[in-house]
Amino acid sequence: MPITASIPALFLLVSVASAMFTLNALWPARRFWPLVGAGFFASWLTGELATHHLFWQAAATGLFVWAGGLDEWPSMAALVIFSLSWMGLLRILVQSRQANEVMETALREGLGADYERLIPERFRDGLTERWTLRQRLFPLPIFDGRVERIKNIVFSKAGGVDLRLDVCRPKGLAQNELRPTVLFVHGGGWTIGSKDDQGKPLANRLAAHGWVVVSANYRLSPRFTFPDHIIDVKSAIRWIREHGEEYGANPDFVVITGGSAGGHLAALAALTPNDPTFQPGFEHVDTSVQGCVPFYGVYDFTDRKAIFKNTLLIPILEKAVVKKRLSEARSVFEHASPMSHVRADAPPFFVIHGEKDSLVPVGEGRLFVELLREKSTSPVLYAELPGAQHAFEVFPSERTGHVLAGVERFVGAVYGQWCAGREREVETRAAAG
Known part of the structure; x- marks a missing residue:
């Protein structure tokens, strides 16, 4: 199989893996203990490094598009999955910024305005x-x-x-x-x-x-x-x-x-x-x-x-x-x-x-x-x-x-x-x- 023919499949595989990291950060495993440990590390690294994940996922997308185009359905599916992952990462970044308001509210309620x-x-x-x-x-x-x-x-x-x-x-x-x-x-x-x-x-x-x-x-x-x-x-x-x-x-x-x-x-x-x-x-x-x-x-x-x-x-x-x-x-x-x-x-x-x-x-x-x-x-x-x-x-x-x-x-x-x-x-x- 030519290398170019495998690029759309690899693009799809990477997009799914990336989206799983994002999904786990938004909804980490809490019930099934064998998954909790690994899920914690993945969620932790994604949640606190969301900007870095966003950049590398965007860079990977650009590289795959440049290498293989968007002519085949796996590449199109990968682009959709990556887009959903980016939306999730943006949500994580918004939540990170909300910490400022949460801390300030706690201080004002506990110590006075x-x-x-x-x-x-x-x-x-x-x-x-x-x-x-x-x-x-x-x-x-x-x-x-x-x-x-x-x-x-x-x-x-x-x-x-x-x-x-x-x-x-x-x-x-x-x-x-x-x-x-x-x-x-x-x-x-x-x-x-x-x-x-x-x-x-x-x-x-x-x-x-x-x-x-x-x-x-x-x-x-x-x-x-x-x-x-x-x-x-x-x-x-x-x-x-x-x-x-x-x-x-x-x-x-x-x-x-x-x-x-x-x-x-x-x-x-x-x-x-x-x-x-x-x-x-x-x-x-x-x-x-x-x-x-x-x-x-x-x-x-x-x-x-x-x-x-x-x-x-x-x-x-x-x-x-x-x-x-x-x-x-x-x-x-x-x-x-x-x-x-x-x-x-x-x-x-x-x-x-x-x-x-x-x-x-x-x-x-x-x-x-x-x-x-x-x-x-x-x-x-x-x-x-x-x-x-x-x-x-x-x-x-x-x-x-x-x-x-x-x-x-x-x-x-x-x-x-x-x-x-x-x-x-x-x-x-x-x-x-």
Whole structure:
């Protein structure tokens, strides 16, 4: 068969494969677990790189048309399929831009229409910053020249492991100058992941705009068993309390954040300040935090509402993480669940979840927010992002830019409120003295 005769068939095959990626990004598999894992990666890469998919599909179409023309029906069918795929990708791009409105609505509803006045003046300059053209074209975390990164500081030794963290801070930070602190906890199903491969867009943005961001590792399953993970996160908070000033981190103001398993650990740490079962050997240390921003987290190890009924969450927890059966050790699973620790004095929360999350159903975020709002006296913000998949903010995508801008506004407002509270305390003591 001549090569030119096979071009229309190849054109059709490529168009169908491309359309399947687009279709999966719009409606990812969530029920049949063997398809969920592969479907997640395909949906994630398509959804956050939709512009790139649009360009390469258009380029491929042009190449095929140039090589084989449109005389045969497979080529005509391929052109129709590609056109439908482009329409789907354009819809994904529209959903990505909607993240800006979703975040802004959450901020105004949770903090008030004039919330920006709460943000200290020095932290307002970068609020409108957007990704550069280079970042859009090459969507990998690029080190920001305005940021100084101090890597692999040992903050704890546990179970024969040297636990390490990185500090990202504004370049040129004056000695003895303290900046508000954000602690980032990576995800990975409590079994994989590292500070080295997650949280870079967040750390770069906040550190470039005046914050100190600490990214910490923790012990992973199956080698280690819960609660080792949360103990290590609390150890990172302890390190900030005891050594943060040496690196410009204000030890008195810490907001904790993380995604997926990191979202679970961040929320659990925020809701269990000074819980001795989660900080053995350093019970005297204040492990409270001043705010929490969990991304697409797991908040209930017991799955009380059967939100994870079609997933492998409980089997993974039983076999690799907790290493006990839920039916035989329910209290252990309960104690590991942020939902079991919602409290009136919880710090401000901003819960963020993608509408199309394949791995942690969006119902998990909704239920957690509902329970928090019933008890907490602090603001509880919630942003449900149209079209967003799990781990969406790994890439500096259009959606990621809008979401991180909203997160920066939130932590800035929380910091401003905290500063105002400290000033009132000083004035009260001065008046009483």
